[in-house]
Amino acid sequence: MTTPTKTKAAPLAELKGDLAVLKEKFGDAVQPAEYEGVVIANDVLVEAARFIRDELGYRYLSSVTAVDYIQEGYFEVVYHAYRLEGGGPLVFKARTPRDVATVPSLVSVWPGADFQEREAWDLMGIRFAGHPNLKRILLWEGFHGHPLRKDWKEPYYEEEHKPFSSRWPSGHHVRAEDRVFWHDNVQYPLDWDPDQVEDTSDELLYIGMGQFARAETGELVEPKSLRTERLVVNMGPQHPSTHGVFRMVVTLDGETIVRLEPVMGYLHRNHEKIGERNMYLQNMPYTDRLDYICSMSNNLGYAIAVEKLLGIKPPERAEYLRVIMAEFTRIVNHLWAIGFLLNDLGAFFTPALYAIEERELILDLFEEASGSRMMCNYMRFGGVAHDVSDDWIARAKELVYNRLPRAIEELDRYLTHNELIKARCQGVGVLPPDLAVAYSTAGPVLRASGVPYDVRRAEPYSIYDRFDFDVAVRYNGDVYDRYLIRIDEMWQSLRILRQALDQIPKGEIQAGKKQYMIRVPAGQAYGRVENPKGELGFYIVSDGSPNPYRYHIRAPSFINLTALNEMCKGHKVADVVVILGSIDIVLGEVDR
Amino acid sequence: MDELRDLNTMPVPSELSNNVFVTTIDRFVSYIYNWGRKRSVWPMMFGLACCAIEMICAAASRFDIARFGSELMRPSPRQADLMIVSGTVTKKMVPQIVRLYNQMPEPKYVISMGACATGGGPFKEGYNVVSGIDKFIPVDVYVPGCPPRPEALLQGLLKLYEKIERQSVRAVPWYQRGESEAIPVPILGPDLIDPRRLPEIRARLAELRARQGASTETSS
Numbered sequence: 001m002t003t004p005t006k007t008k009a010a011p012l013a014e015l016k017g018d019l020a021v022l023k024e025k026f027g028d029a030v031q032p033a034e035y036e037g038v039v040i041a042n043d044v045l046v047e048a049a050r051f052i053r054d055e056l057g058y059r060y061l062s063s064v065t066a067v068d069y070i071q072e073g074y075f076e077v078v079y080h081a082y083r084l085e086g087g088g089p090l091v092f093k094a095r096t097p098r099d100v101a102t103v104p105s106l107v108s109v110w111p112g113a114d115f116q117e118r119e120a121w122d123l124m125g126i127r128f129a130g131h132p133n134l135k136r137i138l139l140w141e142g143f144h145g146h147p148l149r150k151d152w153k154e155p156y157y158e159e160e161h162k163p164f165s166s167r168w169p170s171g172h173h174v175r176a177e178d179r180v181f182w183h184d185n186v187q188y189p190l191d192w193d194p195d196q197v198e199d200t201s202d203e204l205l206y207i208g209m210g211q212f213a214r215a216e217t218g219e220l221v222e223p224k225s226l227r228t229e230r231l232v233v234n235m236g237p238q239h240p241s242t243h244g245v246f247r248m249v250v251t252l253d254g255e256t257i258v259r260l261e262p263v264m265g266y267l268h269r270n271h272e273k274i275g276e277r278n279m280y281l282q283n284m285p286y287t288d289r290l291d292y293i294c295s296m297s298n299n300l301g302y303a304i305a306v307e308k309l310l311g312i313k314p315p316e317r318a319e320y321l322r323v324i325m326a327e328f329t330r331i332v333n334h335l336w337a338i339g340f341l342l343n344d345l346g347a348f349f350t351p352a353l354y355a356i357e358e359r360e361l362i363l364d365l366f367e368e369a370s371g372s373r374m375m376c377n378y379m380r381f382g383g384v385a386h387d388v389s390d391d392w393i394a395r396a397k398e399l400v401y402n403r404l405p406r407a408i409e410e411l412d413r414y415l416t417h418n419e420l421i422k423a424r425c426q427g428v429g430v431l432p433p434d435l436a437v438a439y440s441t442a443g444p445v446l447r448a449s450g451v452p453y454d455v456r457r458a459e460p461y462s463i464y465d466r467f468d469f470d471v472a473v474r475y476n477g478d479v480y481d482r483y484l485i486r487i488d489e490m491w492q493s494l495r496i497l498r499q500a501l502d503q504i505p506k507g508e509i510q511a512g513k514k515q516y517m518i519r520v521p522a523g524q525a526y527g528r529v530e531n532p533k534g535e536l537g538f539y540i541v542s543d544g545s546p547n548p549y550r551y552h553i554r555a556p557s558f559i560n561l562t563a564l565n566e567m568c569k570g571h572k573v574a575d576v577v578v579i580l581g582s583i584d585i586v587l588g589e590v591d592r
Numbered sequence: 593m594d595e596l597r598d599l600n601t602m603p604v605p606s607e608l609s610n611n612v613f614v615t616t617i618d619r620f621v622s623y624i625y626n627w628g629r630k631r632s633v634w635p636m637m638f639g640l641a642c643c644a645i646e647m648i649c650a651a652a653s654r655f656d657i658a659r660f661g662s663e664l665m666r667p668s669p670r671q672a673d674l675m676i677v678s679g680t681v682t683k684k685m686v687p688q689i690v691r692l693y694n695q696m697p698e699p700k701y702v703i704s705m706g707a708c709a710t711g712g713g714p715f716k717e718g719y720n721v722v723s724g725i726d727k728f729i730p731v732d733v734y735v736p737g738c739p740p741r742p743e744a745l746l747q748g749l750l751k752l753y754e755k756i757e758r759q760s761v762r763a764v765p766w767y768q769r770g771e772s773e774a775i776p777v778p779i780l781g782p783d784l785i786d787p788r789r790l791p792e793i794r795a796r797l798a799e800l801r802a803r804q805g806a807s808t809e810t811s812s
Contacts, residue, residue, distance in 0.1 A: 139720065140684055144782040147719050154719035155783075176716065177723065182796065185712070185723050186783040190801055194794045197779050197787075237688055240637050240667040244644065245685055266685040267641055270718030277717070286714065292642035356652040374645065374739060588641055 018056050018090055025051060035524045037078075037091025042103055045094050046130075049079075049109040057083050058090045060453070061440050063526065063537050063554040064106070064116035066124040070098070070150040075126050077103050078539065080526055084437065084451060086458035089526065096126065105131035112440025115562045123148040123272070138265035138591060141204040144189050147273055154273060155180060155187040161547045162278055205249065205263065206232065230258060233573070237266045241344050241577040244587030248564075248580075252573060260568045260576065262561050267591040275551035280306055280381070280518050283551065288375040290536075290553065291589040294333050296325040296366065297531045299379035304461055305527025305538035306381050309520045312511050318383040319463045320504040321369075324396065325378060326462075326529070327493040327500070328366070331404060332359050333532035334486040334493075337584040338411060341483060344581035345424050351415070358407045365396055381518060383510030393501060400497045408490050416484065425480035429567040429579035432477060439563040442556045443534025445583055448485045449477035455530035462529075467496045479582040486584075489532075517546050533557050533584055553592055557585040622761045629673075630756040633701065633749070636672035637665035638692065641679025643706040643739040650742035660749055669695040674752070676745070677731075680708035680715050681722040683784040687777050693729045694774040698766035701756075703748050704731045707738040714738065722784070729775060 015023050019038050023030045026048055029041035040048045052058045058081035067076045074097050080089040094103045105128035106113045117128045118137040125146030128134055135141065145152050156176040158164050167173060177183050188194070236247035245266035251259040271290065275283050287302045288295035300322055307313070314322070339355030363373045369388050370376040378385050415421055431441070436449035446453055452473040456464040472488035474481035522544040528537035534556025541550035560583050567579050615623075639647060651657045651665065666672040669692045681689060693702070704725055707713030712723040725731060732755055735748035765772060776787040785793065 140780045142781060154717065156717045158717075181800070182793075184727070184789075185716070185719070185721065186785075188793065188797060189782055190797070190804060192782050192797070194785075194790060194797060197781055197785055197790070237685060238638060238692055245640055245688075265720075266682060266688075267680060268682055268684065268720045269641075269680050269715040270720055274715065274718055289642055289714070292645060352648075353653050356649060357654065360649070360652075360654050373741065374642065 018052075018058075021056065022048065022052070022092075033091075033093050037093055039076075039093045039095055042094055042096065045104045046106065046109060048092070049106050052081055052090060052092065053109055056090065057085075059437055060084055061106070061110040061112050062089065062442075062528070062535060063539060063552075064113050064120065065539055065550075065552040065554070066120040066126050066148075067541055067550045068098075068124060068148065068150045073098050075101055075103075075124065077120065077126065078524075079106070080537070080539075082458070084453050084458075088459060091526075101125055102127040102129055104129050105134075107131055110440065111435075111438050112559060112562055115558060116440075119558075122146070125149060135205075136265075138268040140265070144187075144192075147270070148276075154270075155182060155185045160277070161545070162282060205261075229253065235576070236263075241580070243340065243580070243585055246580075246585065246587055246590065248576065250568075250573060250576065255572050257568050257571055257573060257576065260565045262564055264558075264561070264587075264590050267587045269588075269592065271553060271592040272551055276548055278548075279516075279546045280520060280548060281516060283548070284379065285375065285377045288377055289588055290555065290592060291531065291533060291557065291586045292374060293336055293586055294329045294532050295374060295376045296329040296378055297529060298536065299376065300326050300462070301527060301529040301531065301536045302538050303379040303381055304529060305525050305540050306518075306520060308525040308527050309523050309540060309542055310381060310518070311521075312382045314383045314511050315508040316505050317387075317507045318509045318511075320500050321384050321388065321509065322379060322462055323464065323467075323500050324497060324504070325366070325369070325376075325384075327497045328362050328396075330493045330532045331490050332362050333584075334490050335359050335407075335411075337532075337581075338415070338483060338486055341479075341578070341581040341584075342415065342421075344577045345421065351411075354407075354411070358404065361399060361403065365392065365399070368392055380510060380514065382512055383508075387509050393504065396497075397501050400494055400501060404490075404494060408487065408494075412487055416487065421483075422480065424575075424578060425483060425582075426476075426478055428479045428571060428575050429482075429582060430476070430478045431563055431567050435563065435566060436477065439559075439566065441534070441560045441563050443531065443560070444482055444485045444489065445534065445560050445563070447472060448474045448481040450475040455528055455535050459528070461527075464496075467499050469495050479578055482582040482584075519544070519546060520548075528554070531556055533586065533589070534560060553589075555589040555592060557583075557587075557589040558592075561585060561590065618760055618762045622759065625761055626757050626759060629699075630753045631661040632664075633662050633674045633752065633756075634664045634666050634672050635662055635674040635676050636669055636692070636696070637667045638669075638675060639678050640681065640685065641708065643678035643709070646739045646742055647676055647678045647705065647745060650745045655742035655746065657746065657749070660746065660753075662749060669693075670697060672696055673699065674701045674703065675729075676703045676705050677709040677725045678705040680713065681725045682720045683722055683778075684720065684780065686722050686725075686728060686784065687780065689725065690728050690775050690777050694777070698772060699759075699764065701732045701752055702729055703733045703735060703745075703752060705735045705745060705748070706740055707736065710734045710736065728778065728786070 015032055026044055029044045031039045033039045060082045062082055063080040065078050074095045077094045079092050082089055096103050105117055117131055120126050121134055122136040122138050123146055231252045233250045233252055237245040247263040249261040249263060250257055271286060287298040290298050335355040335358055339352035342351035366376050367373045370378040431449050433450045436446050436451055452471045454471040457471050469492045472485050472492055474485045520542040522542050524541050526537055526539045528535050536556055537554030539552040540548050543549040568576050657663050704710045708715060709725050712721050715721045716723055733748045733751045735744050737744050779785040
């Protein structure tokens with residue numbers, strides 16, 4: 001077995017700007033880190049986080065993730081915080097030795113860290129001291145090991161990195177089942193007794209919610225001190241309203257929601273572990289399958305993150321094509337979201353049919369450009385995969401100038417002032433702006449709560465700084481505003497599309513020549529884009545090899561769910577369906 | 593009627609040849625019965641991943657699964673004839689899928705839609721991914737693609753019609769004596785456990801322990 005190597009650069013010599021202020025305040029507890037940011041000592045982490053939030057003004061915690069530096073023998077937890085006025089991140093890190101694996105939790109400072117810390121515990125095995133509900137989130141309670149640790153091997157483990165030598169250059173494919181000891185995608189620890197098989201994952205979940213306790217006989221009983229009329233209802237994972245395999249454990253008092261616990265992981269497809277085995281380019285088609293409605297803009301996020309490390313920029317035409325595809329994707333997504341929000345309201349399938357009709361026309365364009373309707377796999381590092389014809393541009397213009405405005409107008413006319421929609425949506429699922437920021441929500445959910453934060457404006461990427469568009473914002477933070485903001489955003493996307501389609505120049509679509517195996521210089525990069533569902537971020541750590549050392553996805557759907565409990569409290573059980581629909585989640589991205 | 597006439601084994605007088613046909617009861621009943629039900633296969637409203645989106649598109653106006661009589665997606669397994677396993681089957685989800693399958697009334701059919709449901713697909717190497725739903729429940733039609741286009745799903749549905757057409761009322765398992773057995777629901781332990789494989793797991797674990805013990809003895 002080869003242990004992964006890690007070539008670390010020397011720490012930054014001097015700290016500038018806010019990092020220097022931080023250093024001045026906390027002295028030796030703040031040390032410069034390699035590549036970017038600072039390392040904060042664990043004993044002052046919570047205090048420093050509060051200082052960063054309140055004094056330095058980085059109120060929005062975008063991403064929390066962990067990296068396993070097995071060679072150096074420690075875990076590093078990486079935080080990216082942003083100012084709502086825009087600008088770059090403040091990156092700070094916490095370290096803990098691998099055998100200790102404990103850092104203080106920041107949930108008390110940013111409630112939005114909740115799910116992300118649970119994810120780090122689940123996949124990396126780092127305990128967050130003081131976390132109110134530190135349970136596994138993607139896998140089930142009782143799963144053996146923490147898969148993203150570098151020394152944890154999956155059952156079908158073959159080699160650390162692709163291309164596997166058994167397959168390339170001269171090998172051939174062997175069925176994984178024939179190759180491994182268990183003849184299946186499973187492995188059991190040696191000390192496990194198969195006669196004691198018992199599925200306790202659900203019981204542990206209920207006990208964790210304080211709803212049940214285990215009696216001496218082994219049965220689940222309601223704790224005596226908590227004898228109430230409350231009812232626990234499971235919605236999902238097979239439920240027509242959950243937009244996939246999502247599960248909510250709802251505690252009801254009559255029909256009113258007292259508490260809602262989202263349970264996810266039913267579509268946890270191990271993106272990050274597979275991504276760390278893959279070469280950089282091999283990850284591109286996997287990003288399609290994250291948020292499978294918006295494959296184009298997922299591609300863009302990943303390409304931007306890797307381009308940051310590579311230090312290259314795509315040619316003009318490719319930049320325009322990227323923007324065109326990303327904005328078309330936004331329209332596709334919002335049409336879909338509105339259609340299915342109406343589905344959740346009970347207007348069964350008819351509005352969705354109208355939305356899907358327009359979506360199909362855009363998918364035709366995608367198919368012609370990339371070769372695939374849904375999984376486009378279109379972006380490359382430093383460009384795009386294929387050029388488009390003049391005819392394509394003409395048809396895209398026809399859509400943008402004639403067809404789509406009429407379709408959006410139609411949706412707007414039929415739905416916006418519909419009495420039933422108003423009655424069901426207005427004042428339901430309200431998320432006040434301060435909570436929306438605290439919970440790290442992003443995208444339409446954040447902007448419908450009155451926070452005009454859009455990555456395209458706050459930290460422009462690609463060529464978004466050239467276009468004239470407004471950041472849509474609504475102020476009530478209820479389901480109705482989250483619906484309206486999607487209509488607004490589609491109009492803004494059309495504005496951008498008109499400009500981009502009119503201005504697109506001729507020329508190259510790829511910087512340099514196409515490469516299968518790129519070598520990325522050692523470093524760390526956080527690339528983020530404004531996906532239709534919110535801020536999609538890719539955190540990539542490169543050790544200079546053809547494979548990413550760490551590949552983390554900050555998924556907007558996942559983090560937006562942190563606020564679900566807050567939005568649903570006090571509403572009726574029928575409203576849960578609508579509130580969930582208004583957040584617009586895609587399970588491929590929630591569970592990854 | 594042509595295919596029924598082919599079954600004819602008795603000579604029919606020429607003046608009657610357009611008026612009667614001779615067949616076996618089984619084939620006649622099967623023909624009518626299968627003809628009736630093959631055009632109203634109701635799928636379960638059950639989406640797992642990306643393929644579910646294409647399944648919805650197949651149900652929408654452009655591809656219109658209603659042309660084939662399968663537009664009534666039932667949210668409850670009790671009312672469904674067909675389970676379209678549309679997407680990656682994860683270990684955490686597979687107990688629910690098996691439970692849903694067990695809850696469907698017979699006759700029931702399964703279409704495995706897409707690469708993931710068929711064999712794990714691009715995510716096969718993942719630690720939480722089941723290498724194909726057919727490791728747990730019987731599959732009638734596999735539809736390749738990642739994801740399959742809506743047309744491919746419709747083609748899969750037509751293949752299922754062909755399969756239904758060929759079934760004999762006398763031979764199908766759900767009209768035999770006795771109850772059909774439910775599939776044991778997998779258990780989430782330290783990893784996914786298939787109860788049917790428990791004896792094998794026990795034996796292999798013992799083998800692994802013995803091997804481990806031997807290696808520690810030789811090293812010490």
